[in-house]
Amino acid sequence: MRDLVVKDNALINASYNLDLVEQRLILLAIVEARESGKGINANDPLEVHAESYINQFNVARQTAYQALKDACKDLFARQFSYQEINKRGNVENVLSRWVSEIRYIDDEATVKLIFAPAIVPLITRLEVQFTKYELQQISNLSSAYAVRLYELLIAWRSTGQTPVIELTEFRNKIGILDDEYTRMGNFKDRVLNLAIAQINEHTDITVKYEQHKKGRNISGFSFSFKQKKGVTANANRKSSNTLDLFSKMTDAQRHLFANKLSELADMSKYSQGTESYAQFAIRIAEMLQNQEKFEELLPYLKKVGFNAK
Structure with missing residues (x-):
């Protein structure tokens, strides 16, 4: 399954200043919410x-x-602003924090964060x-600027061009x-051309x-962009190659590599409770029978010697 990030355009157009790791942290939290099925709310922490x-x-x-x-600590102090139209048709200028609570667990190399109430509907309101x-x-x-510019641009993907954006804005x-x-x-040199070069590459x-x-x-800039040729074809080719590897894995290989994966430290996030390595290996072998799970676990399979050729 592809990792999709969904943001309301009010948030895409919000004025804020985050560094690269903070942006990545937020994006990973959004993906975690989607993949785990937890959803995003103002009460439950998301783990990264x-x-x-x-x-x-x-x-x-x-x-x-x-x-x-460090990003978690810095993000706790960050603010962002955006505008909404109220019921009387007037513009409300909103200032909010990104997160209301953070936690970090050194022994598990894990951070947890709870998004602030104001930002939850901006991320989850997909009907707009x-x-x-x-x-x-x-x-x-x-470049953090490249990430922000990419987000701004693809909000205009249907037209492939933006209106003129005033310089200060x-x-x-x-x-x-x-x-x-x-x-x-x-x-x-430091912002615009660098961001465009990274996006293009x-x-x-x-x-x-x-x-x-x-x-x-x-006084301002406007942008035009187009989809690269062959991107869809490359994605289809990658999917086809993965399907070929999936179909060629024998039952003996599946159990062999499941045992190896059960002892791989990187797989700890897939373990459940107090199950033994043997129980974990059985469950991994079952996961490898599912094509989506196989694709997800392929990087770990390669680490334990699975021949991807």
Whole structure:
């Protein structure tokens, strides 16, 4: 199953400033809510394991948990703003925090967070306009500005182009503070051109921008983008290759590798209660009979010597 992230467009267009790890933490929490079936509410914590962060973003194992822990603490102090229309037709400017509670468990390399009440409907309200994308699309983006720009752009996927976004508004949406990159040359080099280069290299779209002027000064930007050719074909080819591996695994191989996986530290998040390694191995063998679970466990199978050729 693909990792989908869904955000209400009011949140996509919110003005906030998060660093890269904080954005990744939130996205992983959203995916965890969808995959676990827990949903997102203002009462129950969502868990994010360091192992998930390592696997999704290909980061160093020795620093992954500390990065998540620091991000959790920083996120607790963060704020974001957005606008809503009230029942009388007037604009309400809303200021809220992202999370109302955080926890971290050093012995389990796990952090937990509870989203603030104000943000829950923005993430879960899917009957209104929403933007969704595969988490994989932003996994290789190392610039927080690139992640924000990608989110802003795909909200306009149906048209492939944005309206003109006024410069101050764009800076706010992309997460730039008032005293950062005040010179246009620095802004383009460190933010705009860097973000576009990463998006063009690592995601499923290619984008270009046009600058707009009032007199001699740049007053805003508009963006146009298109889907890369072959992205769908590559996804289908990957799915076909996985199906081929799944169909060729024999029962003997399934039980052999299930036993190996049961002792793999990376598989701890799949274990249940106090079950023994043998019981865990039996359950893994059953999981490997399901194509979606096989695809999910394939990276771990490769770690214990499964020949993916």
